[in-house]
Amino acid sequence: MATNKLLLTFAICRLIVTVGLTLNPMELLRIGVSVDPTDVEPASLDFGLLTRTEPLAVLHPGSAEDIAKLVRAAYESTHGFTVSARGHGHSINGQAQTSNGVVVQMSGSRGMQLGLGKPRVSDMLRYVDVWGGELWIDVLKSTLEYGLAPKSWTDYLYLSVGGTLSNGGISGQAFNHGPQISNVYELDVVTGKGEILTCSEEQNSELFHAVLGGLGQFGIITRARIALEPAPQRVRWIRVLYSNFSAFTHDQEYLISRHGQPDSQKFDYVEGFVIVDEGLVNNWRSSFFSPSNPVKISSLGANGGVLYCLEITKNYYEFTANTVDQEVEALMKKLNFIPASVFTTDLPYMDFLDRVHKAELKLRSKGLWDVPHPWLNLFVPKSKIADFDRGVFKGILGNKTSGPILIYPMNKNKWDDKTSVVTPDEEVFYLVALLRSALDTGDETQTLEYLSNQNRQILKLCDDAGISIKQYLPHYTTQQEWMDHFGDKWSLFHRRKMEFDPRRILATGQCIFKPSL
Template structure:
């Protein structure tokens, strides 16, 4: 019996046998587990967006990359065909990780998943000719685990997302944007090499120099060009601590002008720029007291109603300065020198100091708090947009001050970006 017919028979058998989990080594040629258990199927039919629900026929828990190859080969060779989707942490918004009547590959639960640190050799013929440290990771590995593993060597990836409980393959399939992107580019700009299982079931290694078309197609390709099973991520020496600052604005033009100024410093020496620049919009005056504020000392209380007495929208600019024992004595002066060049509301400075890992993992603290209140697993009709500088003022007046008004307390983030990154 050929592979195509064999797979279809197995799935039909499993569906007709309620609650049975198959160990399909002999049937599919894989080492992992193909499951139709209700808990597996239900989990794979949901995502963080909570807006759609599509049940797969089965869920594959791969034991190695070979299992992903076998499944994709079977799907490609099938006369009828069936959908396959790779699921990391299921943090997609519109059901992208679901596979209606197909098979979902549970990427985040690989037994014995690995993380290997290495150093690139200098080569005049390679796009990675500058050399440097890297980490090789399984595509389903969570970024929080990549961070912890890299820190054991005093290293860390250069570019992040705000939330670290996402899979490497998941964010690299989108872009991976956070406040470091103005300096280092998004996460997809910090990848040396990938292993990708294509739609034909071929395992292909690709980079800037090798199979470059696939490499650039997969990075930011929304999973449409293959499944990332290994990523080689650029590393840098990890700082020890972070000075985290927030300041408020009531004028949008001033807020964006200061953001643009700060990201224009990306080519300056480290002492003359911030390491992270982000921001968010406050259309509900209670938001400033609930969004990431538990890290900040109450010694700088700000009465929002006194700043936005007319019920207007406020804008918060967030910045950080990384440092370690060798630069601890100068961090205060460096921060003050940069703040003097900004035009924020003087009475609105919030400042705190914390370990590097605690800053990067800051959103997880808010997640735990929301989960305790039953507010994390609710629908998330989120929207991500790139808005050009020429249209941002109109976007502010039409959306922040118009459509939204005072009707939402959810996060509204603004990331300033350099197009050349």
């Protein structure tokens, strides 16, 4: 107890010496700065559980002005300190962490508890204004009250708006609507100088584009205006299997090429999985596949032990329920999956969007959620996806994956090149997401070391084979690697940084720029 008090006093002194030059202790407390270990400890960790960095303090902002005050203090003080927004802390490699500085806890913030940041829906203009720390699940709940919903999603909804807009925000709707960053009308941003600016395509457009996919480098998003559409009521959710990779990718590419067609002639969501071990099929069967349809990998003629699962959905309303079967059938006729492998379910729209949360609850109950996650997300150009399949799915991975492997294509023309995000230089590129968990079960192939080593092998293979991937949710530790990642966009990225965060104090956990402290 006495040690705790001593540590707390020490932390307060350290903070006041660093921050207090420009903000007095009373002001620090008033805007919601805390050095309490129960605040500092969670802000030192993230979903990846691969790194731990302790900040000096945590800010629980009550408003955008509280954040602006803190950032101004950091910008103006002689020594300076760093400031990192933390959404829901679902990064993998400490991207929202910072040492020698303050973490701004955006999700579950004081302002939200006070009800200040409640989503405000304009049903006439079909948009919602939300606090940057709002979770997508809560955005959805608010908009559904008006019969509306955002157009573009992530697979998992317990992520913050500011966190996904700092990366891209993708799921099976991206081929049609683009990523979440293509579905934002306006933002309020606290820049690295502590100014609060409203930005959009028309107003402060340089900042708007910089922040979208900007990895938190140019400002802290405090409000986002998100595009809405009428919310579908139900979803027909279908999975079909392939043993032939080129038939699988041919069909995925065909389906995403229909993005310009009327809604009745395209699916609303296109994703896919790779199945390299029989366990996965059986697991999935218990949660999705009908028990009357037992699947045996061996009976499906899997080529090299690998199967591919196409996952598609068709949204509908009760008043269009009578046409959904025909529409689905007409589209399915064009596909070349294994005939005996069609698995269908039907559920409310909300349940479909929130599907990964169900898996989370299951994993949590088994103690399998709070484990290290050496995830690797890659954008792979269409022209090299077959090489990737041969080298990785049928090569490096062996017959055990330790977690889901997603694969689905997107159309580059749905991504705005003026934003900060980088994608491969081809009209169609794939997301390949290796979402693996490291476990301490005595099985060497499930250890963190083994999986991290496989990730390195995959990146090396891409390098050696000339597969020009771009990392999604990128992680690099040297500026040279970041320059390579951004390629032609590096000089723009750098110039924007010097303009909006000249002391380089924001989101240092990304390890792109060294702060000038």
